Amino acid sequence: MTTLIEPGHVPAGTGGTGVKRIGIIGTGIMGADHARLLTHAVSGAVVGGVFDLDDERARGVAGASGGAEVFTDPYALIADDAIDAVLIASSDATHEEYVLACVAAGKPVLCEKPLAPTVDGCARILDAETAHGSRLITVGFMRRFDPGYTDLKALLATGEIGAPLMLHNVHRNPAAVPGMPSANLITNSAVHELDITRWLFDDEISEVAVHAPRSSGNAGGTRDPQLLVLTTASGVLSDVEIFVNARYGYEVRCELVAETGTATLDAPPPTSVRRSGLHARELPADWRPRFAEAYRLELQDWIDGAGQGATAWDGFAATFVAQACVKALESGERYTVEMPSTPELYRR
Amino acid sequence: MTTLIEPGHVPAGTGGTGVKRIGIIGTGIMGADHARLLTHAVSGAVVGGVFDLDDERARGVAGASGGAEVFTDPYALIADDAIDAVLIASSDATHEEYVLACVAAGKPVLCEKPLAPTVDGCARILDAETAHGSRLITVGFMRRFDPGYTDLKALLATGEIGAPLMLHNVHRNPAAVPGMPSANLITNSAVHELDITRWLFDDEISEVAVHAPRSSGNAGGTRDPQLLVLTTASGVLSDVEIFVNARYGYEVRCELVAETGTATLDAPPPTSVRRSGLHARELPADWRPRFAEAYRLELQDWIDGAGQGATAWDGFAATFVAQACVKALESGERYTVEMPSTPELYRR
Amino acid sequence: MTTLIEPGHVPAGTGGTGVKRIGIIGTGIMGADHARLLTHAVSGAVVGGVFDLDDERARGVAGASGGAEVFTDPYALIADDAIDAVLIASSDATHEEYVLACVAAGKPVLCEKPLAPTVDGCARILDAETAHGSRLITVGFMRRFDPGYTDLKALLATGEIGAPLMLHNVHRNPAAVPGMPSANLITNSAVHELDITRWLFDDEISEVAVHAPRSSGNAGGTRDPQLLVLTTASGVLSDVEIFVNARYGYEVRCELVAETGTATLDAPPPTSVRRSGLHARELPADWRPRFAEAYRLELQDWIDGAGQGATAWDGFAATFVAQACVKALESGERYTVEMPSTPELYRR
Amino acid sequence: MTTLIEPGHVPAGTGGTGVKRIGIIGTGIMGADHARLLTHAVSGAVVGGVFDLDDERARGVAGASGGAEVFTDPYALIADDAIDAVLIASSDATHEEYVLACVAAGKPVLCEKPLAPTVDGCARILDAETAHGSRLITVGFMRRFDPGYTDLKALLATGEIGAPLMLHNVHRNPAAVPGMPSANLITNSAVHELDITRWLFDDEISEVAVHAPRSSGNAGGTRDPQLLVLTTASGVLSDVEIFVNARYGYEVRCELVAETGTATLDAPPPTSVRRSGLHARELPADWRPRFAEAYRLELQDWIDGAGQGATAWDGFAATFVAQACVKALESGERYTVEMPSTPELYRR
Structure with a gap:
C-alpha cells in the first residue's frame, strides 16, 4: 500500500532507476501533448503505457513515446504493476469512472479538468478519496503553474x-x-x-x-x-x-x-x-x-510529488x-x- | 438676435477682428486652466471678462489672461455686450442659474459637467433652450475630444x-x-x-x-x-x-x-x-x-463653432x-x- | 526699428489687437500646414499674406487662411507693413535670399530647415544677423518642441x-x-x-x-x-x-x-x-x-516670442x-x- | 568507440534505462545551475559525477543532484565508464585541457563559453576534434536556444x-x-x-x-x-x-x-x-x-543529441x-x- 509523504506524489518506479512510468488514458490532442512532454521535457518520467478508444491513435502516441505499451483495456492499464501513476485525458464523461478506478488501485492520478462534469460525480470522487484516507488525485488546472x-x-x-x-x-x-x-x-x-x-x-x-x-x-x-x-x-x-x-x-x-x-x-x-x-x-x-510552460511545470510538479496542483x-x-x-x-x-x-x- | 449656423457656435467679436471674447464664471482650477488655454493655446479667442466669488482669485486670472475685465456680478458679465460667449466653471450647484441666464441672453455657453446636479435642474435647462429654439449650450464632456x-x-x-x-x-x-x-x-x-x-x-x-x-x-x-x-x-x-x-x-x-x-x-x-x-x-x-489635449480641442471646437461638443x-x-x-x-x-x-x- | 525683448520674438500687430500677421513664403505641403496651424490652432496669429511660385496654390492657401493677401513678389511680402513676421517654407535653395531679406527688413523670420544647404550660405546669414545686432531668425527644427x-x-x-x-x-x-x-x-x-x-x-x-x-x-x-x-x-x-x-x-x-x-x-x-x-x-x-504637436508648439512658441526655437x-x-x-x-x-x-x- | 549519428549527441547510458549519466567539472554558479537543470528539468539525464577544486562545493552539488559521485580528479571523471558525457563549467583557463581530454576519451562534451580564451587554444581543440573525425564538442552559447x-x-x-x-x-x-x-x-x-x-x-x-x-x-x-x-x-x-x-x-x-x-x-x-x-x-x-529557458533547452537538446548547439x-x-x-x-x-x-x- 502506497504511503504518500506529499499530496499527489508519484512514487519512484520499482525498477530502481528513479524513473516513474506513467500510463495515459486518452491520446487525443491533450493526451498526446502530455505524452510528448513526459517523454521529452520532464525529468524522471517515461510513458509506460497508453490507452485510447482509437487503437491506431494510441499506437501512434506509444511509438512517439519511446515504445510504450499499448493497452486495449483502460482498467488493465490502471491495474498494471509496471504503471506507477495514471494521467487521464479522455472525454469528460469518462473521467469519473477512471479516477475512481485509480483510487481503488491506490494509484496517483492526474485528471484533466473537469474532475467530473456534474456536482454529483465530483462528490462521489471526494467520497472515494476521503475513504482512501490520503490524496491521490490531482486535477489539471494548469494555470496554477503559469x-x-x-x-x-x-x-x-x-x-x-x-x-x-x-x-x-x-x-x-x-x-x-x-x-x-x-x-x-x-x-x-x-x-x-x-x-x-x-x-x-x-x-x-x-x-x-x-x-x-x-x-x-x-x-x-x-x-x-x-x-x-x-x-x-x-x-x-x-x-x-x-x-x-x-x-x-x-x-x-x-x-x-x-x-x-x-x-x-x-x-x-x-x-x-x-x-x-x-x-x-x-x-x-x-x-x-x-500555456505550454504551465503544462510542463504542472507535469514536473506532479512527477516530483511537489503537490502544488489542484x-x-x-x-x-x-x-x-x-x-x-x-x-x-x-x-x-x-x-x-x-x-x-x-x-x-x-x-x- | 444671434443666428447660429452651427450648433454651439461662438459668434465673431463685434470688434471686426474675428477674435471672440469669452467671459469666464468661476476661476478655480478648471476655470483658470480654461483661461490659460483660451489665452495661450486656442486660435481666435481672448478672455474678455472673469467673475469669481473670490475677487482676488478672479483678478489673478484676469491678469494672467492679458488684462481681462473683472466683474463683480456674474449676471453683468453674461449681459455685457463685450462678452461674446460664456464659460461656466463655478461650483456644480450654480450651473443651472448661470446657464439659464445665458440662454435668456441668447449667448453661447460652455458649461463644465454636470449640466446640473439634479435631473429636474437639467430638465429646466432643456425647457429653456427648447423654448429659445436653437442650441446655445455645450456641456464640458471633454473626453469626446480626447x-x-x-x-x-x-x-x-x-x-x-x-x-x-x-x-x-x-x-x-x-x-x-x-x-x-x-x-x-x-x-x-x-x-x-x-x-x-x-x-x-x-x-x-x-x-x-x-x-x-x-x-x-x-x-x-x-x-x-x-x-x-x-x-x-x-x-x-x-x-x-x-x-x-x-x-x-x-x-x-x-x-x-x-x-x-x-x-x-x-x-x-x-x-x-x-x-x-x-x-x-x-x-x-x-x-x-x-486630458490636456482634450480640453484644448474642446475649446477650439467651441470657439470654431464646429459643434462636436456635448x-x-x-x-x-x-x-x-x-x-x-x-x-x-x-x-x-x-x-x-x-x-x-x-x-x-x-x-x- | 524693432527692439526685441525675447529672441525670435514676433512683435504684436500694429492694429492694436495683439494678433500678429504672418507672411508665408512657399505654400507647398509644409507651408500649407503651417498656414492651417496659424489659422486654426495657434493663439495670437493670423496669416496676413502668402507667396508661392505657383500662384494658384498660393490662392488656395490664402483662401483657407481666412482670406490672406496673395503676393506675387516675395520681397514685397517681406517689406509690407501689414506683415509682422515671415515664415519661409519654400525650396531649400531659396532660403538664404529670403532670410537675408527679412534680416535686412528687421523682421522676425521662421525658416524651415535647413537654414541654407551650404556652410557658406549659412555663414553669410550669420554675418548678416550678427551685423543686425539682435536675433531675428528661428530655424524650424521642430523636434525641440516634441x-x-x-x-x-x-x-x-x-x-x-x-x-x-x-x-x-x-x-x-x-x-x-x-x-x-x-x-x-x-x-x-x-x-x-x-x-x-x-x-x-x-x-x-x-x-x-x-x-x-x-x-x-x-x-x-x-x-x-x-x-x-x-x-x-x-x-x-x-x-x-x-x-x-x-x-x-x-x-x-x-x-x-x-x-x-x-x-x-x-x-x-x-x-x-x-x-x-x-x-x-x-x-x-x-x-x-x-510631429503634429511639435509643429503646433513650435509656432505657438514663435508667436509668443518665447525663444525656445533653434x-x-x-x-x-x-x-x-x-x-x-x-x-x-x-x-x-x-x-x-x-x-x-x-x-x-x-x-x- | 562511439559512433555518432547526430553531432554532439550524448549516447544512451549503458545501464539500459536510456538515462544518460553526465559528469560535471566545475560546480560554481554555472555548474550548480546546470546540475539542478539536469536533475530536475531535463528528460533523460542524471548527474553521474561531479568535480570541483573546492571539494565541499562539489559535495553540496552532488547531494542536491540525487547522490552523484564526487570525483577528486577531473581526468578520472572523464575516463569513468559510468560517465556518458561531460559538462565543463570550470574557470575559462582550464577549458582547453578538459575538452582535449574528453576528445581523447571519445566522450561528448558541453563546454561553457569560451571554448578557450585564446585563438591558439581554440585552434588546438579544432585540430584534436578534426583528428578524431567526428563532432564531440558543443559550446555553451545558450542564446541560440532562447x-x-x-x-x-x-x-x-x-x-x-x-x-x-x-x-x-x-x-x-x-x-x-x-x-x-x-x-x-x-x-x-x-x-x-x-x-x-x-x-x-x-x-x-x-x-x-x-x-x-x-x-x-x-x-x-x-x-x-x-x-x-x-x-x-x-x-x-x-x-x-x-x-x-x-x-x-x-x-x-x-x-x-x-x-x-x-x-x-x-x-x-x-x-x-x-x-x-x-x-x-x-x-x-x-x-x-x-536565459533560464535557454539553458534548459540547450541541455535538453544536448541530451537528446539534436545537434542545434554551437x-x-x-x-x-x-x-x-x-x-x-x-x-x-x-x-x-x-x-x-x-x-x-x-x-x-x-x-x-
Whole structure:
C-alpha cells in the first residue's frame, strides 16, 4: 500500500532507476501533448503505457513515446504493476469512472479538468478519496503553474500592492462550434477563471451573477460573450469576460486590483514586429502555446510529488460554482453559492 | 438676435477682428486652466471678462489672461455686450442659474459637467433652450475630444473590427475625501463613462446594475471601488470600474470589444524609463495632464463653432442615467432606465 | 526699428489687437500646414499674406487662411507693413535670399530647415544677423518642441538617471526617390538628429564616422541605410540609423543611455488594436502626424516670442556637421569636426 | 568507440534505462545551475559525477543532484565508464585541457563559453576534434536556444520582412569589478553577440570597429560602455552596445532591421505592475532568469543529441573575432577579420 509523504506524489518506479512510468488514458490532442512532454521535457518520467478508444491513435502516441505499451483495456492499464501513476485525458464523461478506478488501485492520478462534469460525480470522487484516507488525485488546472499567475500570487504575498479588491479577467477563443450550448462557455472555459479566483485569493466564491450583452453574429445563437461577476467570501470581486468567438486569436489576460496598486498579466511574446504600418506582437492561435510552460511545470510538479496542483476538492468546487453560474445566466439573478464545508483531507 | 449656423457656435467679436471674447464664471482650477488655454493655446479667442466669488482669485486670472475685465456680478458679465460667449466653471450647484441666464441672453455657453446636479435642474435647462429654439449650450464632456476616444469611434466607423459588443472601462483616481458619499463615485466620476458610452455607440443606456466588492481600507467608509454594468438599447454592455482611492495614480483606460477584434485605449506617454530594476512609463497624477489635449480641442471646437461638443440633452441624459445607477448601488438590483424621448432640437 | 525683448520674438500687430500677421513664403505641403496651424490652432496669429511660385496654390492657401493677401513678389511680402513676421517654407535653395531679406527688413523670420544647404550660405546669414545686432531668425527644427524630446531633456536635468553617455537614434521613412544621392540621407533626414544631439546635450559634435551596411534592394543604388556615429565635445556618443526606404512606415525613436538608467522615446499612439492574430499599434505613414504637436508648439512658441526655437547658429552648426558626415560617408574615415567658435550673439 | 549519428549527441547510458549519466567539472554558479537543470528539468539525464577544486562545493552539488559521485580528479571523471558525457563549467583557463581530454576519451562534451580564451587554444581543440573525425564538442552559447532569438531566426526564414540589413544589440549588466580590463567587455560579454550575429545570419564577421564614448564614472577606469560595429561577409551590419555598469538591471535586447520590416527582441516578463505613479515591468537582476529557458533547452537538446548547439568551430570563430575587436578598441581603427576557412568537419 502506497504511503504518500506529499499530496499527489508519484512514487519512484520499482525498477530502481528513479524513473516513474506513467500510463495515459486518452491520446487525443491533450493526451498526446502530455505524452510528448513526459517523454521529452520532464525529468524522471517515461510513458509506460497508453490507452485510447482509437487503437491506431494510441499506437501512434506509444511509438512517439519511446515504445510504450499499448493497452486495449483502460482498467488493465490502471491495474498494471509496471504503471506507477495514471494521467487521464479522455472525454469528460469518462473521467469519473477512471479516477475512481485509480483510487481503488491506490494509484496517483492526474485528471484533466473537469474532475467530473456534474456536482454529483465530483462528490462521489471526494467520497472515494476521503475513504482512501490520503490524496491521490490531482486535477489539471494548469494555470496554477503559469509563470504569469504565479507572479501575481507571489506579488500579493509581498504586500507591495496591498490587499486585493478586484480581479478583471478576459478569456477569449477565436471560434467555437456555432450554436453550442450557452452553458458551455462557463463549464468548459470560464471554469479556469473560477479555479484561478479561488487559488489566487485562497478563498471560496460565495456569490455569482452573469450579464450577457447582445451575442456576436458569429456565435450561431449561443449567448456569447458573457460577463460573469463573482464575489468571494472575503468580498473580492472577480469579473470574467468569456468570449469563445472572438475571432482575432486566443487570449487570456487579467488585472488584479489591490489597495495601493494593480498587476496585469498579459504574457507578451518575446519579440515584436514592425511591418505594414503596424508595430505588433503575435497572439497565439489557441491555448497550447499560451500555456505550454504551465503544462510542463504542472507535469514536473506532479512527477516530483511537489503537490502544488489542484486537489479533488478544487475540482469539486470549480464544478459546483460553475453550476451556480449557469443558473445565474439562465435566470438573470444573483445567486448565493452554498458550498459544503471543506473535508478534513483537503485542509492544509 | 444671434443666428447660429452651427450648433454651439461662438459668434465673431463685434470688434471686426474675428477674435471672440469669452467671459469666464468661476476661476478655480478648471476655470483658470480654461483661461490659460483660451489665452495661450486656442486660435481666435481672448478672455474678455472673469467673475469669481473670490475677487482676488478672479483678478489673478484676469491678469494672467492679458488684462481681462473683472466683474463683480456674474449676471453683468453674461449681459455685457463685450462678452461674446460664456464659460461656466463655478461650483456644480450654480450651473443651472448661470446657464439659464445665458440662454435668456441668447449667448453661447460652455458649461463644465454636470449640466446640473439634479435631473429636474437639467430638465429646466432643456425647457429653456427648447423654448429659445436653437442650441446655445455645450456641456464640458471633454473626453469626446480626447484623441484616444476619437480613435476608437473612428475605428468603429471603419467596420474593421465589426459591430461592438462590450466596453470595459477603468477609471481611477489616487485619492478622494475619506468618507465621501458613495453616490459621488457615480455622479462625479463615472458620469464621464456614462457619457462616453452614449457617445461612442450613439445609443442610449437602457439598463444598469452596480456591484461593489469590499471597500478599500483607504476609503474611510465610502463604497469604493464599484463596478457599474450598463447595457445600451441595442444590447452593448459597458462595465465601469470606478475607484477613487486607487493610490498609485490617475488612470482612465478602456477596451472596446467587437465581433472580430478589440481596441484598447491606454494613452501611454511618449517616453519610458529604465531605472532601479524597472522598465516603466509614468502615470499622470491627476486628470489634467491626461486630458490636456482634450480640453484644448474642446475649446477650439467651441470657439470654431464646429459643434462636436456635448449638448444640453447629453448633459441631461448623463445625469438621468447617473441617478439610476445610484439607485442600483443602493438597492443591489438591476434597473431599467426610463429615459424620456429626445426633443426635436437635439436630433441630428 | 524693432527692439526685441525675447529672441525670435514676433512683435504684436500694429492694429492694436495683439494678433500678429504672418507672411508665408512657399505654400507647398509644409507651408500649407503651417498656414492651417496659424489659422486654426495657434493663439495670437493670423496669416496676413502668402507667396508661392505657383500662384494658384498660393490662392488656395490664402483662401483657407481666412482670406490672406496673395503676393506675387516675395520681397514685397517681406517689406509690407501689414506683415509682422515671415515664415519661409519654400525650396531649400531659396532660403538664404529670403532670410537675408527679412534680416535686412528687421523682421522676425521662421525658416524651415535647413537654414541654407551650404556652410557658406549659412555663414553669410550669420554675418548678416550678427551685423543686425539682435536675433531675428528661428530655424524650424521642430523636434525641440516634441513632447517626447522635451521629456528626455527634462529627465536629464533632474539627474535621476545620472550623466548621459550615449544616444541611440532610429530614423526611418517608408520610401525615397530611387537612386537619390546618398548624401541626402544625412543632409535632409539625419540632420534632425544632428540638431537634437546638440540640443539635448547642450554640446557640440566634435567627431563623426559613418558606417554603411549593404544597401536595401529597394534603394535603387542609394547607400541606404547608414549608421552615423557622432561624438560630442564632452564625449557623449550619438549613433543614428537613417533608413529612408524602410517600407513599413515612418518612425523616429531614440534611447538615451545614462550612468544609472536609460530613457526611451517611442511615442506610441493612444490606442492599440487586437485583430487577425496581432496586438498592434499603428505607425504613422509620414512625419506630419508624428510631429503634429511639435509643429503646433513650435509656432505657438514663435508667436509668443518665447525663444525656445533653434537659432541661426544652430542652423549653421547642423549644416556644418552634416557636411563632415558626408565626407565621412564618402571616405570611410572618422572626421574631427572643426567648428568655428560660437559668435557672441548666440551665447546665452 | 562511439559512433555518432547526430553531432554532439550524448549516447544512451549503458545501464539500459536510456538515462544518460553526465559528469560535471566545475560546480560554481554555472555548474550548480546546470546540475539542478539536469536533475530536475531535463528528460533523460542524471548527474553521474561531479568535480570541483573546492571539494565541499562539489559535495553540496552532488547531494542536491540525487547522490552523484564526487570525483577528486577531473581526468578520472572523464575516463569513468559510468560517465556518458561531460559538462565543463570550470574557470575559462582550464577549458582547453578538459575538452582535449574528453576528445581523447571519445566522450561528448558541453563546454561553457569560451571554448578557450585564446585563438591558439581554440585552434588546438579544432585540430584534436578534426583528428578524431567526428563532432564531440558543443559550446555553451545558450542564446541560440532562447525563444526570442529562435523567433527572430524563424521570422527571417519566412521572408516576411525581407533580407536582413542591420542588427542593433544592447547588452547591459548592472555592475562589474571596478577597473576590470576594458577588453573583458568584448571577450566575456559581447562575445555572445558575436556568436549570435554569426548564427542568426549564417555568415562570418569580416570587419570590425569599436567606438567608445566617455566612460561611466562607475566603471573605475574601465572603458565602459563600448559600441562595437561588426560587418558580415554579406554586408549585414551588427552594432553592439556593451555596458557592464549599467546599474539599473540586466538587459539583453536587439532589433533586426530588414528590407521591409524589423523585429525586436525584448523578452518582457508576463506581468506588469502599476504602483507609485509608474506602470512597470521588472527587469532581471542578472542573466540567469533572463536565459533560464535557454539553458534548459540547450541541455535538453544536448541530451537528446539534436545537434542545434554551437560547435567547436563556432567557439573558435567567436574567440577569433573577439580578438580582432580588442585590437580595434585599442587602436581606434577598423579591422578586417582574416578568418581561416571552415574545416570540412564543420560544414553542414
